[in-house]
Amino acid sequence: MAAAVMAARHGLSVALLDERPSAGGQIYRGVEDGPFRNTSALGSALGADYQQGARAIASLRAADVTIYFGTSLWRIDMAETGGVVSYSHDGVSRRLAFADLVLANGAIERPVPFEGWTLPGVMGIGAAQLLLKTSAMVPAGRIVLAGNGPLTLLFASQLLGLGVEIAAILDTSPSRFGLSAALANFSGLLRNFDKISRGLRLMRDIGRAGIPVHRNVSSLSASGGDRVDAIRFEADGTHHQLDVDMLLIHEGIIPNTQLSRALGCAHVWDDRQKCLRPDIDGFGESSIAHVYVVGDGAAINGAIAAPASAEMAVGRILERMGRSDDRSRATLRRASATLARERAFRPFLDALYPPHISVAAPSDTTIVCRCEEVSAGTLRSAINDGAIGPSQAKAFTRCGMGACQGRICGPIVSQMIASETGQPIGEVGTYNVRFPLRPVTVFDMARCGRDDEQSEGHEHAG
Numbered sequence: 001m002a003a004a005v006m007a008a009r010h011g012l013s014v015a016l017l018d019e020r021p022s023a024g025g026q027i028y029r030g031v032e033d034g035p036f037r038n039t040s041a042l043g044s045a046l047g048a049d050y051q052q053g054a055r056a057i058a059s060l061r062a063a064d065v066t067i068y069f070g071t072s073l074w075r076i077d078m079a080e081t082g083g084v085v086s087y088s089h090d091g092v093s094r095r096l097a098f099a100d101l102v103l104a105n106g107a108i109e110r111p112v113p114f115e116g117w118t119l120p121g122v123m124g125i126g127a128a129q130l131l132l133k134t135s136a137m138v139p140a141g142r143i144v145l146a147g148n149g150p151l152t153l154l155f156a157s158q159l160l161g162l163g164v165e166i167a168a169i170l171d172t173s174p175s176r177f178g179l180s181a182a183l184a185n186f187s188g189l190l191r192n193f194d195k196i197s198r199g200l201r202l203m204r205d206i207g208r209a210g211i212p213v214h215r216n217v218s219s220l221s222a223s224g225g226d227r228v229d230a231i232r233f234e235a236d237g238t239h240h241q242l243d244v245d246m247l248l249i250h251e252g253i254i255p256n257t258q259l260s261r262a263l264g265c266a267h268v269w270d271d272r273q274k275c276l277r278p279d280i281d282g283f284g285e286s287s288i289a290h291v292y293v294v295g296d297g298a299a300i301n302g303a304i305a306a307p308a309s310a311e312m313a314v315g316r317i318l319e320r321m322g323r324s325d326d327r328s329r330a331t332l333r334r335a336s337a338t339l340a341r342e343r344a345f346r347p348f349l350d351a352l353y354p355p356h357i358s359v360a361a362p363s364d365t366t367i368v369c370r371c372e373e374v375s376a377g378t379l380r381s382a383i384n385d386g387a388i389g390p391s392q393a394k395a396f397t398r399c400g401m402g403a404c405q406g407r408i409c410g411p412i413v414s415q416m417i418a419s420e421t422g423q424p425i426g427e428v429g430t431y432n433v434r435f436p437l438r439p440v441t442v443f444d445m446a447r448c449g450r451d452d453e454q455s456e457g458h459e460h461a462g
């Protein structure tokens with residue numbers, strides 16, 4: 001949204017494509033069309049950050065941007081100057097030419113595989129929050145939240161604000177948070193004191209509600225028949241069992257790299273954030289000229305950094321076109337300062353909330369690939385039989401070949417290959433991602449663009 005608004009304000013022709021039916025991306029989901037849009041009391045339960053989304057969306061709606069909502073981008077072809085995106089909307093596929101492309105795909109929840117994670121009643125905290133924002137649905141019964149990170153705290157506090165009872169919180173962060181990690185980021189902490197106090201407020205809300213919090217949790221498993229009814233885990237070395245109706249799990253988010261990988265942009269392993277991310281320069285430009293990756297799709301820096309990184313990219317595009325002016329240069333300076341402040345805070349969060357269950361070796365019976373129902377045992381045998389890379393593992397076992405095209409199991413497979421073979425995960429690599437990214441019929445592919453390719457021309461900036 002920020003990239004589109006800035007580019008349009010500087011006279012570029014801009015198209016914005018988004019899978020969602022309305023504006024807001026992940027954090028401001030439902031602000032325009034969700035159940036809380038007119039109910040300030042309930043809206044306030046989602047927090048001040050959520051309500052700020054209305055301003056960003058109003059700027060987008062006021063800008064001269066051609067908006068394609070409910071539109072999935074499934075292919076990108078680069079040409080000598082710019083390229084063409086293929087997208088589908090209302091069951092019809094079309095093509096759109098561009099001179100510069102700004103990818104702002106956001107993040108996905110880090111997959112957390114453990115015995116029973118595919119049972120109905122076990123879901124990501126992000127997914128549960130999505131149901132709250134878009135459909136005013138809250139979990140019912142004996143609810144347990146497991147994992148770590150800011151979203152876990154935020155969602156617990158949002159549920160409490162809506163009067164939902166939480167039976168227990170299982171904190172999977174290591175018990176001893178390195179003081180050295182905090183001190184190493186001392187200047188970043190000082191510059192982000194507002195975030196520390198917000199985090200402390202969320203912890204205070206949870207403390208006041210008297211929710212039992214189990215710390216240093218490991219060896220989590222869920223069991224049940226048609227749906228989850230019990231969980232087992234270790235906390236500080238002691239075994240526990242709880243009866244539950246709903247287990248909500250979260251160990252942070254990782255960049256959604258399907259598009260940038262399919263396009264062939266170079267990627268690097270980020271050891272601090274424990275994820276793969278596009279290799280970009282200071283303005284977000286990828287290894288492919290005219291393709292920029294911004295927001296959480298480039299690196300997890302949060303919702304304040306995302307628009308700033310988008311403005312950096314547009315600033316560079318304007319400069320290259322010879323269209324930068326005092327206003328764009330001022331925006332660039334502000335964006336650069338915002339990014340520096342936000343990025344200074346991340347090492348603290350990354351050290352405080354490292355992934356734990358998601359990087360532990362899953363038991364042989366744990367499902368790794370949900371789409372093709374491939375178990376960790378099957379994958380382990382394939383690795384022992386010589387499938388030492390993700391693409392080989394895919395060919396041996398079919399994992400990653402289902403509807404999500406490896407979006408969920410990809411990080412798990414790379415992690416398992418690294419653990420089983422002793423290779424550094426950065427060297428293991430990931431699945432090769434191929435277009436089309438979304439299911440699309442052959443008929444649609446063949447017909448795509450016949451009607452409107454000519455008329456769109458090379459007019460759009462991104």
Ligand SMILES: Cc1cc2nc3c(=O)[nH]c(=O)nc-3n(C[C@H](O)[C@H](O)[C@H](O)COP(=O)(O)OP(=O)(O)OC[C@H]3O[C@@H](n4cnc5c(N)ncnc54)[C@H](O)[C@@H]3O)c2cc1C
Pocket residue numbers: 017018019020024025026027028049071072073074104105106107108109125126127129151154253259294295296297301302303304306437
């Ligand atoms: C599940 C989840 C919940 C979160 N909740 C919070 C929260 O409560 N508070 C908070 O501060 N931060 C939250 N975050 C983090 C926050 O969403 C990000 O920091 C922020 O939204 C980043 O903005 P962005 O523009 O990079 O990505 P996003 O806001 O995620 O926007 C990415 C957009 O790309 C679209 N897209 C992706 N792929 C395609 C495609 N192939 N074709 C078309 N469109 C596509 C998506 O529909 C989406 O609208 C959450 C993240 C996740 C993953």
